[in-house]
Amino acid sequence: MNLIEAKGLTKKFQDKVVIKGLDMVIGQGEIVALIGPNGVGKSTTIAMLLGILSPDQGSITYWRTDYQQHLAVQLQTTPFFEGYSARENLALFSALYRIRLSEAELQNRLEACQLGDTGNTPAIRLSLGQQKRLALAVTTVHQPTLIVLDEPTAGLDPRASHEIRELIRQMVNNNQTVLFSSHDMEEVETLADRIIFMNNGQIIAEGAPKQLITENGVANLDELYLKLTQTPAVQPIN
Amino acid sequence: MNTIFMLSLKSALREPFLLFWSIAVPIAGTLILGYLVHQPDYAIRITTAMMAMGILFYGLTTTVFSLLAQRRRGVFQLLKVTPLPLSAFVVSTSGAGTLVSLICGLLVLTVGSLAFQIGLSPEALLMTGLVCLVAGMGYVLLSFFVSRLCRTEAQTSITANLISMSLLLLSDAFYSLDAAPAIVIQLSRFNPFQWFLNGLRGALLRDYLQWRFSLFVLAGFLGLALLLAIWSLKANDQR
Numbered sequence: 001m002n003l004i005e006a007k008g009l010t011k012k013f014q015d016k017v018v019i020k021g022l023d024m025v026i027g028q029g030e031i032v033a034l035i036g037p038n039g040v041g042k043s044t045t046i047a048m049l050l051g052i053l054s055p056d057q058g059s060i061t062y063w064r065t066d067y068q069q070h071l072a073v074q075l076q077t078t079p080f081f082e083g084y085s086a087r088e089n090l091a092l093f094s095a096l097y098r099i100r101l102s103e104a105e106l107q108n109r110l111e112a113c114q115l116g117d118t119g120n121t122p123a124i125r126l127s128l129g130q131q132k133r134l135a136l137a138v139t140t141v142h143q144p145t146l147i148v149l150d151e152p153t154a155g156l157d158p159r160a161s162h163e164i165r166e167l168i169r170q171m172v173n174n175n176q177t178v179l180f181s182s183h184d185m186e187e188v189e190t191l192a193d194r195i196i197f198m199n200n201g202q203i204i205a206e207g208a209p210k211q212l213i214t215e216n217g218v219a220n221l222d223e224l225y226l227k228l229t230q231t232p233a234v235q236p237i238n
Numbered sequence: 239m240n241t242i243f244m245l246s247l248k249s250a251l252r253e254p255f256l257l258f259w260s261i262a263v264p265i266a267g268t269l270i271l272g273y274l275v276h277q278p279d280y281a282i283r284i285t286t287a288m289m290a291m292g293i294l295f296y297g298l299t300t301t302v303f304s305l306l307a308q309r310r311r312g313v314f315q316l317l318k319v320t321p322l323p324l325s326a327f328v329v330s331t332s333g334a335g336t337l338v339s340l341i342c343g344l345l346v347l348t349v350g351s352l353a354f355q356i357g358l359s360p361e362a363l364l365m366t367g368l369v370c371l372v373a374g375m376g377y378v379l380l381s382f383f384v385s386r387l388c389r390t391e392a393q394t395s396i397t398a399n400l401i402s403m404s405l406l407l408l409s410d411a412f413y414s415l416d417a418a419p420a421i422v423i424q425l426s427r428f429n430p431f432q433w434f435l436n437g438l439r440g441a442l443l444r445d446y447l448q449w450r451f452s453l454f455v456l457a458g459f460l461g462l463a464l465l466l467a468i469w470s471l472k473a474n475d476q477r
Contacts, residue, residue, distance in 0.1 A: 047315075050318075050319045051318060051319060052315050052318050052319060066321070068319055068320060068321045069321045071319060073316060073319050075312045075315060075316065076312075077310075077311050077312045079308075079311045079312035079313040079315070079316045080311065080313075081245075081249070081308060081313060082304060082307040082308060082311070083249040083252060083253065083304070084245065084249055088245050088248070088249070091241060091245060092241065092242060092245050094241070095241035095242050095245075095322070096242075096316075096317070096320040096321075096322045096327075097320060097321060097322070098321060098322065100241060
């Protein structure tokens with residue numbers, strides 16, 4: 001079953017067309033990575049798929065009419081409520097999904113993402129890694145079917161990135177579908193079932209990581225990235 | 239909605255700006271000016287002016303910074319993808335802000351009435367509370383619109399101050415407008431802050447006609463502020 005089917009999505013900002021007739025399908029149970037250089041329209045695509053931005057042309061079909069109740073989103077900026085503790089943010093996000101958690105349930109959720117001791121700390125004072133883990137906890141509080149993560153490990157150290165990847169794997173084990181964007185090709189290779197490669201507002205390659213590597217005759221995704229974005233090789237300085 | 243209201247209330251009461259601008263400054267101002275200016279009826283003028291100013295500063299200035307921070311962090315974008323209707327979020331958060339501003343106003347009124355022996359019947363208190371509630375909610379909702387107009391703290395500070403100062407200066411909060419230029423008198427008739435003052439004075443002096451008419455005008459201001467708040471939240475952020 002497909003959770004999202006987008007057809008012919010086009011988006012303009014002022015006079016610049018940033019998404020050009022994009023078709024995309026997200027199937028249930030997949031981990032899909034959306035990759036491409038900065039500014040090619042990944043975040044805009046995600047925003048349109050989520051309904052945050054309206055496409056100028058094209059259509060998006062969801063697997064159910066009340067899809068918002070079964071969708072989780074973590075945008076690039078972690079949108080915690082300022083002045084609220086980690087626990088209060090968790091309670092507040094639950095309320096946004098019409099879920100009321102008891103104190104014990106809140107504590108359990110915080111402990112599940114290794115934040116048991118920092119529940120009373122203001123969310124914006126947590127370290128970046130802790131904030132990302134909290135962001136995952138608050139966005140998945142309602143056991144969503146589809147989880148959309150915009151660069152979930154951006155700016156994190158290797159350990160924090162590893163912890164986030166582990167949390168993403170746990171989600172998939174719970175039979176949840178994940179769409180994420182990333183610049184970390186190692187992360188994409190280890191997590192994704194399917195890659196959607198974007199450049200200049202269009203999809204230029206799509207498929208399983210190994211399939212794309214083989215088809216393009218490259219050794220790994222880093223090389224594929226360089227090949228598809230046609231980045232000239234770095235010349236040694238004489 | 240109940241959880242959002244309670245958490246918003248808890249967060250609002252922890253706000254240090256609240257204590258300073260909306261409680262400490264109006265109370266100090268009421269006492270200092272009240273004791274310095276010995277004129278009949280000035281006690282009621284200064285108490286109502288400081289109450290209204292405290293509510294305006296909390297409802298507009300304090301709230302607008304909090305909203306700007308939330309908007310810049312993407313909270314409102316996220317709200318668009320949750321099943322909670324925007325109107326429910328606006329009602330819950332602005333309801334908490336309004337309750338806090340009402341508490342601020344009543345604290346100033348209590349100090350003013352004790353210091354200057356202003357008679358406060360339960361009826362006058364109820365009438366005052368109703369005016370504070372309608373005006374306070376109007377300012378809180380207006381802050382949603384103001385936060386939408388600004389992108390930085392500096393812009394927010396300038397815009398919120400321009401609005402607050404214009405509302406204050408185009409009213410007879412601290413001085414009579416009898417000798418003011420005709421344009422100022424004309425503008426004060428469209429100033430919701432002036433109607434807030436009129437409503438408070440009507441409540442304390444039991445001028446029922448003035449109280450009712452002021453409340454009617456403030457209800458219109460509240461309706462307009464609600465429409466602007468909903469538009470602000472629904473409008474997409476374009477880059």
